[in-house]
Amino acid sequence: MSDAAMPKEQTLHDLYRDHRGWLESWLRRRMGNGCDAADLSQDTFLRLLASSQRIADLQEPRAYLLTVGKRLLSNFYQRRSLEQAYVAALASMPDECAPSPEQRWLLLETLQALDELLDGLPRAVRRAFLWSQLEGLNYQQIAERLEVSERTIKRYMAQAYEHCLLVDL
Template sequence: MVELATPKEQTLHALYRDHRSWLENWLRRRMGNAWDAADLSQDTFVRVLASAQPLADLREPRAYLLTVGKRLLSNFYTRRSLEQAYLEALAQLPEESVPSPEQRWLLLETLQALDELLDGLAPVVRRAFLWSQLEGLGYREIAERLNVSERTVKRYMAQAYEHCLLVDA
């Protein structure tokens, strides 16, 4: 027996059929790479499928797809920038200290997750939080680096912790 597609699946299929090549071409022009554009185009439709947005209510489907695609494109470049910075840091290490490919992958995934978690924090709050968590600096040292009071650093840390808890929830 053949199962009939749900209305959401039918609408997504029509959206995909009508707009995939347009979106992929738009991404290709921005990225200069057909393979990455095709991947991001597919990721866009996966996100659309997973979203709570009722697809039948879309009045401007291309605008919606463009918004989702731009977010994914931004994430793509952020991830690429993180990877490049990480590879440059690895190049500075002595040969015997370089992590295995598996460890590199795990570290890159962790960096990406941390970057996504802290997205939305003011740069100074983010910096204070990272110095505290990654370098083990105390509030006094962070205050000296930022040229602010310890009380301000405490406020920054409270903002960062609250942000992390809200994102996690």
């Protein structure tokens, strides 16, 4: 292990030791589930470890951890909402048309990957892109749904396509 890596790991260790319990409690209060809160708490520290943010430079570590935790919590609820919509759609299908468990798993993984791919886009841009790609709506129909101009939808779609092309998977 290099000397340069040692301080970051030690600082991360201290940050984890000092703030994990607090972050997990905060998440548990919002989620009502200790297991999911523990997972998101761990994910928060993993994001910090993987980021370019120098841990030693954090002036307000709890504020930083809270910001990352809120983003992960938002992603968690978006993913759960997506999964619930998928399960509801499956329940409304006749049994002979329902996908196998393996197909369901693949579909859920694909939906999650799509959700992660579009993460970071504004809500209206995401909706426009999904309506276009999944429901086959044209720009005029999307504009009517979002109550904006067709020109705005064209900008939204360009933004979504650019995001998809530039995202680092």
